[in-house]
Amino acid sequence: MAERFERHKQPWTSEEIAKLHTLAGKGMALKALSKALTRSEESIKVRAKADGLKIAKLR
Numbered sequence: 001m002a003e004r005f006e007r008h009k010q011p012w013t014s015e016e017i018a019k020l021h022t023l024a025g026k027g028m029a030l031k032a033l034s035k036a037l038t039r040s041e042e043s044i045k046v047r048a049k050a051d052g053l054k055i056a057k058l059r
Helices: 014-025 031-039 041-051
Strands: none
Touching: 014 031, 014 041, 031 041
8 A cells, every 4th residue: 555644745845855856866766765755756756857857766
């Protein structure tokens, strides 16, 4: 079953965006990003695409 996050539909903060850029730049995988940012994988995929970031497939 998919994990539910308390922060459902909450806007991204500038700190979260900066952390996403940093971690994605280091090659962190989607599942690890999800745990680190306490966001759903789908939310991270949408934000990364909007910001033009590449997310590692597996690690």
